[in-house]
Amino acid sequence: MVEYGKNSNLLEISAFQYELQNPKEPNLYRGIYDYDQIPKTAFNYRLTPMNPPDQIWITDTTFRDGQQAQSPFSVEHIANLYALLHKLGGPKGLIRQCEFFVYTEKDRASIRRCQEMGFEFPEITTWIRANDSDFDLVKEMGIRETGILVSCSDYHIYEKMHMDRKQALDKYLGVVKRVLDRGIVPRCHFEDITRADFYGFVLPFANELMKLSAESGVPIKIRACDTLGYGVSYPGAALPRSVPGIIYGLHHYSRVPSEQLEWHGHNDFYKVVTNAATAWLYGCSSVNCSMLGIGERTGNCPLEAMAIEYASLRGTTDGMDLSVITEIAQYFENNFGYDIPPNTPFVGRNFNSTRAGIHADGMLKNEEIYNIFNTAKILNRPATVSVDEHSGLAGIAFWLNSYYGLKGDHAVLKTDPIVAQMKAEVDKLYADGRNTVMSDYELDFILSQIDPERHVMMAVLRKKDHAKE
Numbered sequence: 001m002v003e004y005g006k007n008s009n010l011l012e013i014s015a016f017q018y019e020l021q022n023p024k025e026p027n028l029y030r031g032i033y034d035y036d037q038i039p040k041t042a043f044n045y046r047l048t049p050m051n052p053p054d055q056i057w058i059t060d061t062t063f064r065d066g067q068q069a070q071s072p073f074s075v076e077h078i079a080n081l082y083a084l085l086h087k088l089g090g091p092k093g094l095i096r097q098c099e100f101f102v103y104t105e106k107d108r109a110s111i112r113r114c115q116e117m118g119f120e121f122p123e124i125t126t127w128i129r130a131n132d133s134d135f136d137l138v139k140e141m142g143i144r145e146t147g148i149l150v151s152c153s154d155y156h157i158y159e160k161m162h163m164d165r166k167q168a169l170d171k172y173l174g175v176v177k178r179v180l181d182r183g184i185v186p187r188c189h190f191e192d193i194t195r196a197d198f199y200g201f202v203l204p205f206a207n208e209l210m211k212l213s214a215e216s217g218v219p220i221k222i223r224a225c226d227t228l229g230y231g232v233s234y235p236g237a238a239l240p241r242s243v244p245g246i247i248y249g250l251h252h253y254s255r256v257p258s259e260q261l262e263w264h265g266h267n268d269f270y271k272v273v274t275n276a277a278t279a280w281l282y283g284c285s286s287v288n289c290s291m292l293g294i295g296e297r298t299g300n301c302p303l304e305a306m307a308i309e310y311a312s313l314r315g316t317t318d319g320m321d322l323s324v325i326t327e328i329a330q331y332f333e334n335n336f337g338y339d340i341p342p343n344t345p346f347v348g349r350n351f352n353s354t355r356a357g358i359h360a361d362g363m364l365k366n367e368e369i370y371n372i373f374n375t376a377k378i379l380n381r382p383a384t385v386s387v388d389e390h391s392g393l394a395g396i397a398f399w400l401n402s403y404y405g406l407k408g409d410h411a412v413l414k415t416d417p418i419v420a421q422m423k424a425e426v427d428k429l430y431a432d433g434r435n436t437v438m439s440d441y442e443l444d445f446i447l448s449q450i451d452p453e454r455h456v457m458m459a460v461l462r463k464k465d466h467a468k469e
Contacts, residue, residue, distance in 0.1 A: 154196070
């Protein structure tokens with residue numbers, strides 16, 4: 001069939017016939033995935049066009065996939081974090097959905113607690129096993145949409161489930177039909193899509209789902225799951241690893257609307273954020289994330305990273321309150337004893353901190369020289385300097401101004417005698433064998449010993465500065 005493309009303004013072939021291929025033996029892509037070697041990145045030079053959807057958004061799996069790698073959250077923890085997700089997403093609900101388990105009484109109590117808040121966003125969704133009792137649980141909880149595991153690589157179909165593709169396809173379609181019969185929107189999790197036969201199984205399965213969607217009038221969703229983080233964003237990369245190829249193929253060949261496509265990635269090869277952004281750029285409306293990227297093995301895509309990426313790609317936060325990113329990080333540290341690596345972007349202790357004296361000197365003159373953006377305004381995280389033996393006079397001056405909130409006429413220059421006195425005390429500690437960064441408490445104490453009167457004056461200014469916040 002040939003029809004006029006409303007986006008391209010060109011005549012396009014709109015009907016593609018990809019039939020199920022059902023080999024007796026699994027296709028494990030051994031040329032790419034030799035288990036005794038690093039996975040290979042192959043290219044076929046096929047370039048797919050970028051096609052960002054009109055709307056893009058984030059979904060959250062902290063309480064499902066993320067929690068599997070954490071000590072279990074209490075109902076109170078989940079409710080508090082859910083409220084923070086709502087606040088971060090802003091009035092447009094850019095954190096669109098939030099995924100929960102529904103198996104235990106604690107799971108259901110958490111859902112009820114969040115439902116009682118009455119927020120439109122994030123919409124509460126679930127993830128279930130493919131059995132009738134789970135379907136009934138979702139229906140009883142008043143949940144509109146649920147995720148269903150439909151593994152699509154031969155590793156899972158043949159090696160784990162001991163089926164062939166035809167048997168798996170029939171089983172999956174049966175499950176989806178039973179979910180539809182209960183008036184629930186299915187979200188089909190195409191597990192391990194980056195090791196699946198795209199033309200021989202993924203597209204034929206997606207085609208069948210879109211037929212069911214048209215017949216039922218229900219927008220069946222497809223979540224493309226990069227289960228082991230094999231996806232790559234490189235132009236011209238070959239399937240099954242190509243993120244542009246996967247999203248383009250599902251959208252163009254199987255006609256899956258962008259709003260019914262979701263990307264779920266893992267960070268096994270350090271590519272999770274780039275792959276998620278690439279999914280947006282090539283036609284996927286939704287990317288699935290978790291707070292701080294928690295999850296199995298190397299974790300999921302960090303939600304805070306994609307909130308920042310959204311603002312970068314769209315040129316606006318669209319009402320998101322990015323300062324909540326700092327609140328989420330503090331909540332994890334204070335309530336779970338979660339140890340955020342200090343160099344983690346946006347949330348780590350050192351992400352906007354410098355130790356090098358030459359950098360501190362630049363920041364003392366103009367913070368913009370070495371800080372990525374106005375972190376104080378956007379994230380409620382002022383730029384800082386970590387003082388050690390390399391910080392120099394500029395580092396100590398910057399610390400004084402930052403810690404005590406000294407501005408204008410009160411700001412300290414690196415030529416101030418108090419800076420040289422403090423540096424002498426710091427240098428003495430490192431000469432005696434110290435090898436750790438100076439804490440705020442220690443530096444505050446040094447100032448109080450060198451010049452008690454000035455210390456009191458600065459402490460008063462710090463108190464006033466904090467009162468304004």
